[in-house]
Amino acid sequence: MAKRIDVSGLSAFYGTTKAIEDISMSIEPRSVTAFIGPSGCGKSTFLRTLNRMHEVIPNARVEGKVLLDDENLYAANVDPVAVRRSIGMVFQRPNPFPTMSIYDNVIAGLRLAGVKKKSVLDDVVERSLKGANLWNEVHTRLNKPGAGLSGGQQQRLCIARAIAVEPEVLLMDEPCSALDPISTLAIEDLIGELKSQFTIVIVTHNMQQAARVSDRTAFFNLAGVGQPGKLIELDDTQRIFSNPSVQATEDYISGRFG
Amino acid sequence: MTSSSPAAPQGRERRTRDSRVGDKIFMNLARGSGILLLVIMAAIAGFLAWRSGLALSNNQGNFLTTFEWAPDAPKPVFGIPVLVVGTIVSAVIAMAIAVPVAIGIALFISHYAPRRIAQPFAYLVDLLAAVPSIVYGLWGALFLVPHMDGLTSWLNEYLGWTYIFDQTKSGTPRNLFTVGILLAIMVLPIITAVTREVFRQVPRMHEEAALALGATRWEMIRTAVLPFGRPGIISASMLGLGRALGETIAVAVVLSSSNVLSLHILDAGGGTFAQNIALKFAEAGDSGRNALMASGLVLFVITLLVNGAARLIIARRKEYSGANA
Ligand SMILES: Nc1ncnc2c1ncn2[C@@H]1O[C@H](COP(=O)(O)OP(=O)(O)O)[C@@H](O)[C@H]1O
Ligand SMILES: [Mg+2]
Numbered sequence: 001m002a003k004r005i006d007v008s009g010l011s012a013f014y015g016t017t018k019a020i021e022d023i024s025m026s027i028e029p030r031s032v033t034a035f036i037g038p039s040g041c042g043k044s045t046f047l048r049t050l051n052r053m054h055e056v057i058p059n060a061r062v063e064g065k066v067l068l069d070d071e072n073l074y075a076a077n078v079d080p081v082a083v084r085r086s087i088g089m090v091f092q093r094p095n096p097f098p099t100m101s102i103y104d105n106v107i108a109g110l111r112l113a114g115v116k117k118k119s120v121l122d123d124v125v126e127r128s129l130k131g132a133n134l135w136n137e138v139h140t141r142l143n144k145p146g147a148g149l150s151g152g153q154q155q156r157l158c159i160a161r162a163i164a165v166e167p168e169v170l171l172m173d174e175p176c177s178a179l180d181p182i183s184t185l186a187i188e189d190l191i192g193e194l195k196s197q198f199t200i201v202i203v204t205h206n207m208q209q210a211a212r213v214s215d216r217t218a219f220f221n222l223a224g225v226g227q228p229g230k231l232i233e234l235d236d237t238q239r240i241f242s243n244p245s246v247q248a249t250e251d252y253i254s255g256r257f258g
Numbered sequence: 259m260t261s262s263s264p265a266a267p268q269g270r271e272r273r274t275r276d277s278r279v280g281d282k283i284f285m286n287l288a289r290g291s292g293i294l295l296l297v298i299m300a301a302i303a304g305f306l307a308w309r310s311g312l313a314l315s316n317n318q319g320n321f322l323t324t325f326e327w328a329p330d331a332p333k334p335v336f337g338i339p340v341l342v343v344g345t346i347v348s349a350v351i352a353m354a355i356a357v358p359v360a361i362g363i364a365l366f367i368s369h370y371a372p373r374r375i376a377q378p379f380a381y382l383v384d385l386l387a388a389v390p391s392i393v394y395g396l397w398g399a400l401f402l403v404p405h406m407d408g409l410t411s412w413l414n415e416y417l418g419w420t421y422i423f424d425q426t427k428s429g430t431p432r433n434l435f436t437v438g439i440l441l442a443i444m445v446l447p448i449i450t451a452v453t454r455e456v457f458r459q460v461p462r463m464h465e466e467a468a469l470a471l472g473a474t475r476w477e478m479i480r481t482a483v484l485p486f487g488r489p490g491i492i493s494a495s496m497l498g499l500g501r502a503l504g505e506t507i508a509v510a511v512v513l514s515s516s517n518v519l520s521l522h523i524l525d526a527g528g529g530t531f532a533q534n535i536a537l538k539f540a541e542a543g544d545s546g547r548n549a550l551m552a553s554g555l556v557l558f559v560i561t562l563l564v565n566g567a568a569r570l571i572i573a574r575r576k577e578y579s580g581a582n583a
Contacts, residue, residue: 056466056469081474084470084471088471089470095463095466095467097467097485098578099488100485100578109472111481113472145578147577158467161467165472
């Protein structure tokens with residue numbers, strides 16, 4: 001299920017502005033890779049190029065290649081909708097569908113895929129909510145609106161919704177930045193469990209979090225305002241935080257940045 | 259807050275009071291306008307009820323079952339069934355046509371058209387809302403009616419078996435169906451304008467949630483936009499329905515009124531409350547005017563009921579409205 005990702009020579013644009021430039025990296029299956037770097041250096045942009053969500057923004061476009069195992073996601077014959085079905089995404093702000101119950105939120109992806117059988121859906125709801133460590137809290141009120149949950153629960157509901165379709169990769173863009181410390185810990189634990197099944201990429205502002213949850217860490221930076229963001233280095237998390245090979249990384253993680 | 263605390267320092271209390279003078283003025287102003295509004299409404303309702311009562315007590319027919327409208331006859335007889343049916347049928351036809359088309363146009367403007375086309379298009383639709391109803395009426399009578407024959411006979415031929423599309427009398431298509439189409443065109447702009455704004459307000463993050471799950475654009479609209487916009491669609495439809503139920507002059511110009519109650523919507527004839535009032539008011543005597551007011555009161559009640567029903571529908575799904583998301 002989990003697949004590896006190989007990015008080569010990837011640049012992304014908003015209109016004529018280049019937001020990220022010439023990024024190449026490999027991400028191993030069943031690992032957690034953290035993206036760190038200052039605001040505006042293009043972490044979210046890069047993450048969104050990995051499931052072709054970048055191009056839903058008007059005039060946004062991408063150059064370069066993203067291989068999922070051996071398939072180029074940007075090949076001419078690839079349908080972006082299909083790509084997004086196999087690469088799940090969790091956003092910065094919890095965004096369960098407000099008009100749907102908890103149950104319907106979890107199966108939203110399956111509904112899109114045309115799954116109708118009640119028994120299958122029931123199973124998926126239980127498995128996904130258990131997978132997201134939310135089952136115990138919500139199994140008595142699956143038909144209540146998802147928007148009635150706490151922020152941390154909503155975010156775990158979004159994770160349940162993303163894993164319900166059994167994606168090959170799970171992308172998370174600062175999934176804890178809107179949450180309290182307890183909910184943050186719950187999600188970090190969850191990430192540790194999910195990596196046995198999924199390839200996980202997580203953007204985080206919080207360096208302790210990167211150190212806690214990830215196997216590999218990528219540091220992004222930009223030369224200045226208006227300049228495109230670039231990948232500075234990608235290495236084992238332990239190395240990045242103890243002995244990075246680039247001075248800029250060291251400056252950033254030790255807080256001597258800017 | 260009910261008992262004043264004696265420990266409160268004097269100076270502070272006074273200052274609070276001073277700074278609230280502005281608040282007080284505005285509060286009383288607001289309260290005054292509110293009360294004035296209630297008084298005016300009560301006065302209108304009371305007046306209508308009084309005159310209606312006068313009319314009803316003189317009615318020799320049955321207000322609820324008599325087809326005829328002859329309140330000024332020596333033996334006054336008048337009733338509303340023809341008007342009730344005509345009003346509701348024409349409004350239903352209008353809504354059945356206008357709501358889906360309006361949603362389609364609104365979606366086109368908010369989610370499909372490139373901005374450079376969407377903007378002028380939206381402006382055009384808004385402009386249509388500003389056309390006076392008499393202009394629509396004249397257009398309906400001079401253009402729509404003469405061009406309805408093809409559609410009318412087609413519907414009669416292929417859908418005649420449904421009873422409602424069965425044309426039993428030949429004649430000009432000055433019927434409830436034509437009126438319904440005209441009303442649909444008239445209410446289209448307002449429904450479109452409101453639903454368009456509602457669709458625009460769907461948070462981007464909900465749309466992206468759908469897209470990231472692998473939704474096509476249409477699936478995204480079905481999963482995120484339409485459910486979120488549902489209360490807005492209902493409210494917009496109610497605005498449109500209110501206008502369709504109360505439309506006077508355009509209906510008066512197009513419909514050939516008669517005392518016939520028929521659900522064959524392609525047959526000429528019938529009537530609506532507003533149209534009936536517009537046609538008869540000028541020549542009506544005292545008794546006739548009272549009777550028209552009674553009919554106006556009924557229209558008012560129907561509109562209230564419809565709005566109440568819409569509010570119930572919206573309130574029932576409140577916890578799913580997304581207002582707390
Ligand atoms: N929708 C957008 N339209 C135009 N520019 C954008 C958009 N989103 C982000 N950008 C720009 O792209 C650059 C990278 O942003 P982003 O990927 O959000 O950075 P990060 O997630 O690292 O904070 C920034 O300069 C930002 O202003
Ligand atoms: Mg970001």
